[in-house]
């Protein structure tokens with residue numbers, strides 16, 4: 469289980485914005501990393517990550533859209549018709565964000581927990 473981490477914004481010399489990623493522990497604040505945010509990845513307030521993404525395959529521009537998602541597991545198949553996603557305007561490559569991935573994993577966990585309780589069909593033993 470991943471602990472909570474938070475992103476703090478500070479200012480260094482010459483008012484240069486500095487991002488500090490830290491993880492609050494029971495009795496201290498663990499600093500995970502400190503970095504200088506790139507201006508092209510953040511909005512002017514350096515608090516909002518810019519929603520500009522480039523495709524890893526073709527460097528095309530990614531846009532917010534939806535894409536179908538299919539889960540093929542032993543015993544069942546699950547399909548979303550339209551899940552929020554980033555879609556490459558050039559090659560159509562699809563990326564899902566953490567929120568969507570977590571939703572998918574949550575649904576899979578739920579299905580597997582529920583279906584485990586279903587009565588199992590007895591194997592036919594042939595002598």
Ligand SMILES: [Zn+2]
Nearest residue numbers: 523526556559
């Ligand atoms: Zn692409």
